[in-house]
Amino acid sequence: MSEMLSPIFIVGNPRSGTTLLRLMLTNHRNIIIPPECGFAVWFYEKYHSLHFDETAIAAFVGDLSTARKIETWNLDFDELEKYILASKAVSYSQVVSSVYQFYGQSVGKIFHRWGDKNNFYLNHIPTISAMYPSAKFIHIVRDGRDVACSYQALHKAQIESKYAPNLPVNIREIAQEWVRNVQAILNSFKQLPFEQVFELRYEDLVSNTEQELRRLCDFLGEPYDPGMELYYAKNQQNRQEPVEFLQWKAKTVEKPTDSEVGKYKRDLTPAEIDEFERVAGHVLKRYKYSI
Numbered sequence: 019m020s021e022m023l024s025p026i027f028i029v030g031n032p033r034s035g036t037t038l039l040r041l042m043l044t045n046h047r048n049i050i051i052p053p054e055c056g057f058a059v060w061f062y063e064k065y066h067s068l069h070f071d072e073t074a075i076a077a078f079v080g081d082l083s084t085a086r087k088i089e090t091w092n093l094d095f096d097e098l099e100k101y102i103l104a105s106k107a108v109s110y111s112q113v114v115s116s117v118y119q120f121y122g123q124s125v126g127k128i129f130h131r132w133g134d135k136n137n138f139y140l141n142h143i144p145t146i147s148a149m150y151p152s153a154k155f156i157h158i159v160r161d162g163r164d165v166a167c168s169y170q171a172l173h174k175a176q177i178e179s180k181y182a183p184n185l186p187v188n189i190r191e192i193a194q195e196w197v198r199n200v201q202a203i204l205n206s207f208k209q210l211p212f213e214q215v216f217e218l219r220y221e222d223l224v225s226n227t228e229q230e231l232r233r234l235c236d237f238l239g240e241p242y243d244p245g246m247e248l249y250y251a252k253n254q255q256n257r258q259e260p261v262e263f264l265q266w267k268a269k270t271v272e273k274p275t276d277s278e279v280g281k282y283k284r285d286l287t288p289a290e291i292d293e294f295e296r297v298a299g300h301v302l303k304r305y306k307y308s309i
Contacts, residue, residue: 022115024152026051026133026238029140031199032185033168034160035220038274040135041249042231048240050122051133055087058114058134058149059142066110066149075102078113091121111149131240140199143206153214154238157203160220161307162196162298163282163291170285189290193297200301219305225276250274 026043028051030036037054044051061081068074079099082088101120107113118132139146146153166189173187186192207215216237223230227247235242245252250273282291295302295309302309 021130022119023131023239024154025115025118025150026131026154026156027139027143027146028133028135028156028158029143029203030137030158031140031160031162031165031196032137033165033172035158035223036135036137038220038249039156039158039223040133041252042246043133043234045245045249045252046235046240046243047245048129048243049131049133050118050125050127050129051135052118052121053087053090054134054136055085055091056136056138057082057085057088057117059136059139059145060085062110062145062149065113068110070102070108070110070113072103075099075107075113078102082117091124093121093124114149131238140203140206143203144209147206147210155207155210155215156234156237157207157215157217158220158223159200159217159305161280161282161305162193162200162302163286163294163307164278164280165196166192166290166294167281167285168278189286189293190297193294197298197301221276221279224274224279227274247274 026049028036028039028043040051040054043049061078064081065074065078070078076099079095079102082098083093083095098117098120102113102116105112105116105119107116115132118134122129122132143155146155169185169192170187172185186195216234218230218234228242231246232242282294286294299309
């Protein structure tokens, strides 16, 4: 197995820009981050204590082939099984890493770091850290009131994909979920060395894109790559975000803009804004959102 630098995990509340950030980073010349598929956590309990041999690898690849969303990676599972065997992976973390490496090679990229983006990982940071003790975690946070607008807009949309998000629409429930999710990330980050965690705001990323990406690259120890800012064109050309997800991620094929910042002021009623701020005001203030 080729030597990889510490992996990257992007976490955040749904509708906060995690996919945007994934696309930016996967278009860095040194990094590969596939579309979301949470197999690393889903199969952890079953496989993490095993010493892998041919039988275990075959079983794992069989399970992986049935994983939700894995079809969007377009993997040849027979070749993947051969790749894992050739890599001499014996631990679960090594086997998982080999899947990401195989994916990167399958799309023809040369890289020295892989990553993952899944919103539900916000509740599994300790598990991921146990697998990869030197992993880097990136938390992107977005004004929860704008998140609420996005939740409600999705509810009104006619999304046909079987992977359509299932999100609350009641303003109080959205606020409670947003607080709970952000707090879960913060609580987990307290258990990690400060040099392994990084936070940025969606609003800053779309308003000062190069500046924020330079900060992020410094954190990762990677050189800044202007290709990250062209993610939308590369997504158009290469379908880096699967078509199965584009109904609710259509903006990932567009140039970044701050047009969605502060939309709660026009989309939410004053009563809804007041309700959200009563529940989540302390978290909004923590991230310097005005209330």
